[in-house]
Amino acid sequence: MKALLVLDDPRRAQAFVDYLGEAGLHCELTQDDSGNVHIWLVDETRYEEAHREVKRFLAEPLHPRYQEASWKRGDSQVHFADGPQRGLLGDVLRQTGPVNLLVLLACLAIYGLSWLGLPMFGVLSFPAQLSDLLGAQFWRGFTPALMHFSLMHLVFNLFWWWYLGGMVERRLGSGKLLTLLLVAAVLPNVLQFWESGPRFGGLSGVVYALLAYVWLSGRLNPARGIGLPDGMAVFMVVWLVLGFADMLGTPVANMAHLGGAVIGLLQAWLDNRRTLTGRER
Structure with missing residues (x-):
């Protein structure tokens, strides 16, 4: 056998195989x-043919x-010829990184x-006066992102943070x-x-930033190894519209979602420009 490629995403590797x-x-x-x-x-006699597919x-x-x-194969499992078997916890940890894991915890x-x-809300919530962020409580500009008010709210945001944040951290670094976390x-x-x-x-404002960033990065520069289907971008826009129309049946931080999405799109565009001009290696 001859080595073709090394990837850090088992599911993507299986799809290529x-x-x-x-x-x-x-x-x-x-x-x-x-x-x-x-x-x-x-x-090994077909290496040149396979190598052309690798470049593609x-x-x-x-x-x-x-x-x-x-999909045609009809099997969602990743099949390894050998190597250690890992359980669910091992799979979760392998898809994360230090920043991703720290925020999760x-x-x-x-x-x-x-x-x-x-009384975590009283300690971590956004201050009553914007001017308070210029003093000793500056960190309260960030900490509201770590608070969640229901189990569903928590699970939904943490899943997407783990999935999208893990993808960014593995491919582009902590x-x-x-x-993205701090700005968004x-x-x-x-x-x-x-x-x-x-x-x-x-954390939904950050999640929106990651959704927008990963999606647009995949469209502008697929070689970076991150991306999402266009359907996810549609979902993001529909959810934004439903939130602003007050049709979700629960209070929604609409401006945080919109602000996060704009930041993610802008950061992806800037990163792509740096790549094209040779400033990002």
């Missing part, structure tokens, strides 16, 4: 201790042809302490995720304060 299999290029997957997936070509895949890793190959801890009756928490929080006052919270 399924596509190669349809072309008669049989490959196997192995996984190392760090969670990276190695793709091996069984018939790297140019368009999110092209529907690869997912369609998996912080949100869970704050929700748990609130459920036990501790610094990129931390930047503070600025949308300020917008939401101007609209509704200080009684709000949740």
Whole structure:
């Protein structure tokens, strides 16, 4: 067997292998201790043909042809030829990073302490006066993003934070995720304060920023290895419209969502410009 490619996303690796299999290029997957997936070509005499497909895949890793190959196969599991087996917890941890995990744990801890009756809202909520952010309580511009007011609110936001934040951190680094987190928490929080006052919270503004950032990055520069289907962008817009139309049946931080989405789109556009001008390597 001959090594073809190493990826950090098992599901994407399996989709590529399924596509190669349809072309008669049989490959196997192995996984190392760090969670990276190695793709091996069984018939070494067809390496040049397979290598051309690798270059095509790297140019368009999110092209529907690869997912369609998996659908035709009718098996959602990732199949490794050898290597250690990992349980659900191992899979979750492998898809995250230090920033992603720290925020997950912080949100869970704050929700748990609130459920036990501790006054977390009074400690972490946005201040009553915007000028307070210029003094010793500047951190309260960020901390409302870590508070959630229901279990459903918490689970929904943390799933998307884990999935999207993990994708960004694995592919682009902890610094990129931390930047998006801070900017997409503070600025949308300020917008939401101007609209509704200080009684709000949740990670959804950051989630909207990540949705927008990952989607547009995949459209502008697929080689970065992140992206989302266009249907997710449609979902984002529809949810925004329903929120502003007050049709969701629950209070929604609409300005935080809108602000986060704009920040994500703008950051993706700026990053793509840096790539094109050679300032981002």
